[in-house]
Amino acid sequence: xxxxxxxxxxxxxxxxxxxxxxxxxxxxxxxxxxxxxxxxxxxxxxxxxxxxxxxxxxxxxxxxxxxxxxxxxxxxxxxxxxxxxxxxxxxxxxxxxxxxxxxxxxxxxxxxxxxxxxxxxxxxxxxxxxxxxxxxxxxxxxxxxxxxxxxxxxxxxxxxxxxxxxxxxxxxxxxxxxxxxxxxxxxxxxxxxxxxxxxxxxxxxxxxxxxxxxxxxxxxxxxxxxxxxxxxxxxxxxxxxxxxxxxxxxxxxxxxxxxxxxxxxxxxxxxxxxxxxxxxxxxxxxxxxxxxxxxxxxxxxxxxxxxxxxxxxxxxxxxxxxxxxxxxxxxxxxxxxxxxxxxxxx
Numbered sequence: 001x002x003x004x005x006x007x008x009x010x011x012x013x014x015x016x017x018x019x020x021x022x023x024x025x026x027x028x029x030x031x032x033x034x035x036x037x038x039x040x041x042x043x044x045x046x047x048x049x050x051x052x053x054x055x056x057x058x059x060x061x062x063x064x065x066x067x068x069x070x071x072x073x074x075x076x077x078x079x080x081x082x083x084x085x086x087x088x089x090x091x092x093x094x095x096x097x098x099x100x101x102x103x104x105x106x107x108x109x110x111x112x113x114x115x116x117x118x119x120x121x122x123x124x125x126x127x128x129x130x131x132x133x134x135x136x137x138x139x140x141x142x143x144x145x146x147x148x149x150x151x152x153x154x155x156x157x158x159x160x161x162x163x164x165x166x167x168x169x170x171x172x173x174x175x176x177x178x179x180x181x182x183x184x185x186x187x188x189x190x191x192x193x194x195x196x197x198x199x200x201x202x203x204x205x206x207x208x209x210x211x212x213x214x215x216x217x218x219x220x221x222x223x224x225x226x227x228x229x230x231x232x233x234x235x236x237x238x239x240x241x242x243x244x245x246x247x248x249x250x251x252x253x254x255x256x257x258x259x260x261x262x263x264x265x266x267x268x269x270x271x272x273x274x275x276x277x278x279x280x281x282x283x284x285x286x287x288x289x290x291x292x293x294x295x296x297x298x299x300x301x302x303x304x305x306x307x308x309x310x311x312x313x314x315x316x317x318x319x320x321x322x323x324x325x326x327x328x329x330x331x332x333x334x335x336x337x338x339x340x341x342x343x344x345x346x
Contacts, residue, residue, distance in 0.1 A: 025052065027058075125151075125155045128143075139185060143189070144156070144215070145171055145174065145211050149218050152215045153217075153223075156216075157219055161226055162230075164226075165230040169238060171212045172238055209238075228243070246326075247325055247326050248322060250282075253282040254336050254337055257290050259328075263328060269299045272291075272302070272317075272321075273303045273306050274309060274314055277309060279318070
């Protein structure tokens with residue numbers, strides 16, 4: 001089925017094809033509905049189940065209009081059919097078995113949760129902060145955990161340091177959010193943001209240390225440094241855990257040679273020479289071993305010609321290498337040597 005019916009009953013809202021299918025299945029018994037779902041592929045079943053969760057209840061006049069349109073079921077006296085998460089889960093389990101149904105419901109839950117805040121993905125950090133003004137750090141943390149790491153990182157960067165630390169700690173320690181609470185927050189923000197943002201793709205929503213790592217990894221050097229210092233003062237254990245999970249310059253020596261070469265590709269000898277000021281010996285050795293002979297000669301020339309430099313310049317050069325390292329690692333293009341993976345995961 002596709003599109004909304006031009007013959008819908010007066011006063012009955014127009015439904016798209018997926019909504020019509022969901023409305024019909026909600027009128028059937030579980031066995032009959034399962035027989036229909038069993039003929040669908042995973043994508044179709046997931047889309048219909050999502051509508052069942054969202055619709056929750058279909059009024060009789062809506063169901064009658066849909067059934068009349070498709071001419072497949074006889075209209076009988078019915079009470080409003082109930083949907084919701086339990087109905088969708090039972091229907092999927094009867095259709096596909098418990099294991100496959102559990103996977104579909106897990107993906108469905110992430111999709112439904114993530115879509116609550118996807119309308120913020122088109123907003124700039126200043127706009128998001130304007131929308132979040134006056135909210136508690138826990139509320140802001142819940143919202144940022146539902147955004148892409150890039151968007152959340154940009155929002156963190158424009159916060160006042162004290163608020164930034166509060167929110168970062170809340171992200172790392174937050175548990176599962178109550179769906180009703182997320183609905184209230186999302187609805188309130190959406191009403192404020194109607195004129196300034198547009199929705200974009202799907203996002204999964206989670207909190208915890210790893211999402212905070214992803215956000216900080218995409219922050220600029222100054223934001224990262226200030227945030228980590230503030231977190232260390234407030235929660236040394238959390239700061240230590242973050243440092244263990246965040247890749248830094250010292251981690252370059254933990255990768256295979258071909259991966260180090262990928263990291264260094266495109267980084268100029270001038271930048272490398274600057275970055276080597278105060279660099280650990282094993283990292284310096286890894287760099288020298290993974291550049292061409294020609295570039296090694298250029299590097300030595302740059303090091304010899306390099307005069308006094310400011311600490312900020314050295315940190316900036318090193319940050320360029322770290323950004324390359326983190327970007328490639330996040331994309332799965334490079335991997336840590338197996339013997340080093342356990343220590344990174346701790």
